[in-house]
Amino acid sequence: MHITIDRSHFLTAIQSVQKAISTKTTIPILTGIKLSVTEQGLKMTATDLQIGIETIVQKEQNGETILQIHQLGSIVLTAKYLGEIVRKLPQATVDIEVKQNYLTIIRSGTSEFNLHGLDAEEFPRLPQVTGNQVFSIPSDLLKDMIRQTVYAVSTEEIRPVLTGVVWSLKEGNLKFVATDSHRLASRKVQVEAPEEMQLFNIIVPGKSLLELGRLLSEDDTLVDIVVADNQVLIHMGRTQFYSRLLEGQYPDTTRIIPNTYKTAVQVKTKDLLDAVERAALIAKDNDNNVVRFNIKQMIIDITSNSPDVGKVSETLKPIQVSGEDMIIACNAKYLIEALRVITSPEITVEFTGSMSPILLKPLDNPGYLTLVLPVRIY
Amino acid sequence: MHITIDRSHFLTAIQSVQKAISTKTTIPILTGIKLSVTEQGLKMTATDLQIGIETIVQKEQNGETILQIHQLGSIVLTAKYLGEIVRKLPQATVDIEVKQNYLTIIRSGTSEFNLHGLDAEEFPRLPQVTGNQVFSIPSDLLKDMIRQTVYAVSTEEIRPVLTGVVWSLKEGNLKFVATDSHRLASRKVQVEAPEEMQLFNIIVPGKSLLELGRLLSEDDTLVDIVVADNQVLIHMGRTQFYSRLLEGQYPDTTRIIPNTYKTAVQVKTKDLLDAVERAALIAKDNDNNVVRFNIKQMIIDITSNSPDVGKVSETLKPIQVSGEDMIIACNAKYLIEALRVITSPEITVEFTGSMSPILLKPLDNPGYLTLVLPVRIY
Incomplete structure (x- = not known):
């Protein structure tokens, strides 16, 4: 793998996917960001096995060259070092070249870093979420719904379902509900969804939603949401966010x-x-x-x-x-x-x-x- | 004691003197700010016994009434509560009245707080620093001298003198030196001082200087400095800052x-x-x-x-x-x-x-x- 990439676009991408990395993990590969260069561009992935974030840096953006690909390939680099290094590099572009034994050379101006990388084959694969159960919602509205419900989730693990926000969808009405049994928050909006599409008891962990809320932009760009058996996938332009769902039956809150x-x-x-x-x-x-x-x-x-x-x-x-x-x-x-x-x-x-x-x-x-x-x- | 005071001037004064309060103190009276109302105005004092800060809120400032005195007297109120309460009060003025048993009523608009105060007589008296050993220095220059030396003090208590910055003055040359024996910082400036005035081995604790640095304004207003036997006093307009000096002999650094x-x-x-x-x-x-x-x-x-x-x-x-x-x-x-x-x-x-x-x-x-x-x- 060998690329030359615009430093500020690269840094933005690192900061996006980095949100998926747990500071507490003891599994070395999970402290890393997977960089994978194909003809389409540079795909970057990070995960803590609960959530996953993937983003693509394309070769061009608004007619400007962002990425030059010299050789295809992939590598995993520790997110902490990669982020700090790229933030401090002296020039507007960064050259990244993977040598033998996953040794990775990062060059910018008169700076040269040699980092020990890890085998990209060892990196966990993000789930393939497929399905025609797709609906759309403006980014700022989804951000608002999260903010107005996630504060009410339980922080105690006694009843795990209560640590999540329960989603439901019926006749285009998307509803988020959270409760820790002392208080409850509920937000309902109209979204673009296939008429027959229905969702019940989709419990998204509160922690996942906090990270998703930080990723969502403050504008009304539509994001697409796909719900599968035990996963939810949010498409935000070039960035995708995955989260596992919580298992179990969320209590019926309408009665209270x-x-x-x-x-x-x-x-x-x-x-x-x-x-x-x-x-x-x-x-x-x-x-x-x-x-x-x-x-x-x-x-x-x-x-x-x-x-x-x-x-x-x-x-x-x-x-x-x-x-x-x-x-x-x-x-x-x-x-x-x-x-x-x-x-x-x-x-x-x-x-x-x-x-x-x-x-x-x-x-x-x-x-x-x-x-x-x-x-x-x- | 009974006063009506402008909320924002009062808050600024609280925030200034509060810097002297240690968050670790277990002595109740030292968690408080002493308010003392005389004909001259409201004097506010806080101390952790190492440093002390005293400021005066006068009755008028630039022709505006800041303080109305209804009854003289004094009280000690817990700084933490006083600061938080005054920050959140709804109106531009605050009424403070001390009743029996040090019960203090704080009123603003439709808010009324009753706080248990402490006897001002129990509050430690700040030292009376007197002496004709006075010199003057612009506030921003002193701030700069502190910043450029205090980072090099030792954080280890093995050699206590090294936790301070040593001051000396000779022929109007004021010099600050700090070292932790791995590095050294030294700054020398010309100040306004009596020709014959000399200072040697004045060791000011690094912690005191950090707090003083936060209090000093970024302009060139002259501040007056008085050095006594085991104290240094800095006059900054209506605010005074005291610090104990460290005892012992600072090593001769000129040789190294x-x-x-x-x-x-x-x-x-x-x-x-x-x-x-x-x-x-x-x-x-x-x-x-x-x-x-x-x-x-x-x-x-x-x-x-x-x-x-x-x-x-x-x-x-x-x-x-x-x-x-x-x-x-x-x-x-x-x-x-x-x-x-x-x-x-x-x-x-x-x-x-x-x-x-x-x-x-x-x-x-x-x-x-x-x-x-x-x-x-x-």
């Missing part, structure tokens, strides 16, 4: 979302977030981060106290209140995380009872819903 | 700075830094971070190798070379840290022998000198 409420308040999202964040400064020092809400006529009182530090009281004037007076408490951290991913300026908070879920609904986005369970006040 | 060289090369600082940084990517994986220099005629070869990773070779064309050919090796980390604080575009590197110091001298700044000891090449 109440349809009626006892008290509903309409507030400015930022006012509520600011008030709860201030209350949380004291709450984080007590058990369970508890903040207490007292809704009485047109006033919401938010309080928290810690015997060691002191107490805080916030008075919030809602835009509108309906229903009965209410005293309720919940974990401030859950509320803050739910409020931070809401982009709508106004929300409705629905209280369904002192020991029943608190619902947060953005006024201008009926597809998004988040729910926090209250805690008992002693 | 050679006056002659065998080989001298003149290079662009950035070219040398970039080349050594690249060589260090491989060097950091071998013992002692070793990079090797081979100077032969008009070429400098910089190499490093690690049996596990591979090797690197850099070719640097110097602007000028004089003296004999030279093969020498040193710790890349020391060289990088020395080169990073040099602002001059060109430097002279003087090699005094394969086991004698390597000197780095900025071409346009004769007051600065840094020295790195080589390592033996096997």
Whole structure:
């Protein structure tokens, strides 16, 4: 293998695929990026066996030469060194040549690195995901859906399915749901999908989605999604992202979302977030981060106290209140995380009872819903 | 004590004095900031007993009212909570009122915090540094002197004096020197001082100087420095910084700075830094971070190798070379840290022998000198 490649395009590609590499791996080949040169260009692959990222650097881009191929072939190079070296190389182009025994020469200007590579044949093959179950979604919308649900996944391995976000698709309605059994987040959007296409119980690990979220661009370029038996594949232009799915049956969450409420308040999202964040400064020092809400006529009182530090009281004037007076408490951290991913300026908070879920609904986005369970006040 | 204070001025003051608080302290009163209201304004103090920072918020600034005093008095409040609370308060002004049992009410808009304070009488008094041994130096110059020397202090407590930077002053020449016995940095400047004023063996802890460096502004406002028996006091406008001095005799470093060289090369600082940084990517994986220099005629070869990773070779064309050919090796980390604080575009590197110091001298700044000891090449 022997190529000359534009340094900045090469670095971007390294940084993309590098996201798939686990810093904890003890298997040497998995610390590497596989470079594979064919007539089509340079294919780069990295994986931690849970997720895999593959990208192609083509010979030309917008009429500019990015890659010159002198000899086909492949090699695996340690991602950490490759990334650091390419970032610091002095010239705009890099020459990479594989010699005997996987010794790889990286040249740029007056710099020459000799790195010990590994046999590309030893690199795990990414799964071949095929199937006609394909749907499309704008990149920024998918990024948003991930951001608005993934925070609610469980970090505990007791019920593994809860560490994932469950996807479903029916009649073009794509829905993501996540819950750790203390709170729940749900986002529904309309996507481009074959009319008859249906998906149920597709559980994508939260960790995979965090990495996917970092890869997705902030624009509305369409990405294609293929779901196979135990894999999901996301096509983003020249880059592909694979993730294993979680096995098991995700619990039915529709039952726990109440349809009626006892008290509903309409507030400015930022006012509520600011008030709860201030209350949380004291709450984080007590058990369970508890903040207490007292809704009485047109006033919401938010309080928290810690015997060691002191107490805080916030008075919030809602835009509108309906229903009965209410005293309720919940974990401030859950509320803050739910409020931070809401982009709508106004929300409705629905209280369904002192020991029943608190619902947060953005006024201008009926597809998004988040729910926090209250805690008992002693 | 009862005041109303501008939130942003208050926050700036908190952030200044907070730098003196150790996160590791187990003494409750030292986690606090002392607020003390007199007719002159609000004095705020924090200390970890090694350093102390004191600042005054005056009633007016540029004709604007910053502080209204309703009642004199004093209190100690935990810095961590005070800082976080004031940062998040909703309004432009904050009302602080101390009630019985040191209970302190902080109000802003519809927020009200009740914090348990501590008795200000229990707060350690900062030393009264007096003396006519005063000299002045522009803030940005002092900041620069600190930056260019403090990186070379020792982090090991075996020889405590080496954890400090030694100051001396003679005939208006202020000199800072630091060494950890593997490298040395020395900076000399002309300052405004009484003609007869002399200072010797003033050893300021490196940790104190790091904090002082963060407090110093980037402009040329003059700061006044008073040195007393075991203290140094820096006056920066409304803020004062105290540090204890280290006891003991700093070694005589003048002997180890050679006056002659065998080989001298003149290079662009950035070219040398970039080349050594690249060589260090491989060097950091071998013992002692070793990079090797081979100077032969008009070429400098910089190499490093690690049996596990591979090797690197850099070719640097110097602007000028004089003296004999030279093969020498040193710790890349020391060289990088020395080169990073040099602002001059060109430097002279003087090699005094394969086991004698390597000197780095900025071409346009004769007051600065840094020295790195080589390592033996096997």
